Amino acid sequence: MKPITLAGAVVSASAGVAAVAVPTSDYEHRIPTSYESAVLGRRILALTPLGTISTVFPQDTHANDDDASRAENRPAGLGGMPYGLMEYIADCEDDDLGNPTILAITVGTTFKNIVAGSNVSLSVQWTPPHPPAKRIKNKTRRGWLSYLGLSTPHHADADADADSGPDASHHDPTPYSAANLPRFALLGHLAPIPGGDDRQDAVGARVASCYLKSHPDARYWLPGSRVHESHFMRLVVEQVYWVGGFGDRAFIGWIPVEEWYVQTVSRKEWEDVRLPGEKKGWKEWSASEDL
Ligand SMILES: *[C@@H]1O[C@H](CO)[C@@H](O)[C@H](O)[C@H]1NC(C)=O
Ligand SMILES: *[C@@H]1O[C@H](CO)[C@@H](O)[C@H](O)[C@H]1NC(C)=O
Numbered sequence: 203m204k205p206i207t208l209a210g211a212v213v214s215a216s217a218g219v220a221a222v223a224v225p226t227s228d229y230e231h232r233i234p235t236s237y238e239s240a241v242l243g244r245r246i247l248a249l250t251p252l253g254t255i256s257t258v259f260p261q262d263t264h265a266n267d268d269d270a271s272r273a274e275n276r277p278a279g280l281g282g283m284p285y286g287l288m289e290y291i292a293d294c295e296d297d298d299l300g301n302p303t304i305l306a307i308t309v310g311t312t313f314k315n316i317v318a319g320s321n322v323s324l325s326v327q328w329t330p331p332h333p334p335a336k337r338i339k340n341k342t343r344r345g346w347l348s349y350l351g352l353s354t355p356h357h358a359d360a361d362a363d364a365d366s367g368p369d370a371s372h373h374d375p376t377p378y379s380a381a382n383l384p385r386f387a388l389l390g391h392l393a394p395i396p397g398g399d400d401r402q403d404a405v406g407a408r409v410a411s412c413y414l415k416s417h418p419d420a421r422y423w424l425p426g427s428r429v430h431e432s433h434f435m436r437l438v439v440e441q442v443y444w445v446g447g448f449g450d451r452a453f454i455g456w457i458p459v460e461e462w463y464v465q466t467v468s469r470k471e472w473e474d475v476r477l478p479g480e481k482k483g484w485k486e487w488s489a490s491e492d493l
Contacts, residue, residue, distance in 0.1 A: 231451040239444050239453040240461040243386050244300050244472040246328045248293045251416045253302070253326040256286035257315035274311065287312060290420060291324065294412035295395070299463050301436040303413060304392060305420060308431040316392050324437055327385035330479020333377040334486045379486050382447040383478060386457075390440040398434035399425035409434050439463075447478075 234242075261281035289312060294303035302324060306313040316322060397405035401424075410424055413434070423430045442462050446452030478484055 233451060234446065234453050236444070236453055236455065236457045237461045239384075239446050240442070240457045241471050241475050242384055242446070242477060243442065243444060243457070243462070245475055245477060246326060246384060246386070247291075247300060247302060248472060249477075250326050250328070251290060251292065252288055253291045253324045254286045255289045255304070255312050256284055256323040256325070257312050257320040259283050259285060259315055260318035260320070273309070285311060285315065286323075286325075289324075290417050291326070292413045292416045294409050295436060296408065298469050299439075301390075301439055302388065303395070303409060304435045304437055305413060305417075305423070305425075306392065306433045306435045307423065308433070321389065321391050322437060323387050323389050325385065325387045327380070328383050328477055330378055330383065330477070330484070332479050332482045332484065334479065335483045336485040336487070337377075338379045338382070338486045378479065382452075382486060384444070384446045384452065386442060386444045388437060388439045388442055390438045392435045393438050395434045395436050401426070406434070 259280040259282065290305060292303040293300075295301060306316070308314075308317075312322075395405065395409060397403035398409050400406040401410055406425075414421055414424075423432050425432050425434060439459060439462055442457040442459055443455070444457050445454050478486075
């Protein structure tokens with residue numbers, strides 16, 4: 203096993219990420235650029251139907267002082283408190299800007315906070331559809347961490363030679379190393395999609411049809427339904443924070459927002475890249491060039 207460079211560990215640590223660098227197999231990986239990471243992120247956005255939207259309660263929130271608070275029996279003193287919950291997301295605008303499409307349900311707390319002026323953070327993680335054929339294993343023999351002086355006698359080792367696959371990971375709720383997979387936060391605000399709520403409108407018809415491909419159950423609460431008042435909105439991305447995986451092989455940091463947008467990332471580009479675990483038989487230690 204080849205000793206690893208310290209650079210990756212330093213990058214991880216400075217980004218406040220728990221995971222440290224892990225060994226390369228027989229060659230050093232090239233860390234992708236922020237732009238290459240943006241392409242991967244755009245693909246993750248296109249393929250992932252769920253995310254967590256965080257908002258902040260308005261400062262003037264008081265218990266039960268309006269219909270909305272009464273309806274949810276909201277406690278007092280929540281002003282400034284962050285609140286994050288799973289929401290449906292989609293990638294439905296044909297401007298190809300990478301602004302996620304959100305169906306805002308007026309009665310939802312997330313959207314009440316937005317109406318009260320909150321900015322939003324949408325966090326999305328990549329979940330591989332297939333478990334890896336070779337896993338990062340915990341072994342008790344002298345591990346790679348000892349090269350960094352970080353190991354304890356039984357610290358997790360990172361050899362990729364062992365068995366694994368679906369049987370070995372049968373009882374494992376995350377049958378892959380989630381710390382080594384990409385995730386990101388899109389920071390910005392919600393804005394209406396002009397024409398988006400009108401299915402007689404070309405924009406509205408296309409957005410609804412695209413959204414239903416990701417979320418067929420949402421047909422019951424599309425704009426104009428009797429179940430809930432709802433509106434199609436776009437999350438206007440202002441900043442992008444990216445953690446691509448372990449810092450010795452992945453980019454960790456802010457992606458310049460102009461790299462996220464269409465001026466640089468085209469549909470063709472994100473359609474052409476592949477993410478870890480999209481194909482069967484992948485190895486957790488693989489770098490993006492091996493996928
Ligand atoms: C939303 O974020 C912007 C910075 O992008 C900031 O200027 C504005 O004050 C924020 N709004 C609220 C309500 O915090
Ligand atoms: C690795 O496995 C050993 C023995 O199975 C165990 O004692 C140790 O706590 C494990 N280390 C980690 C980091 O999980």
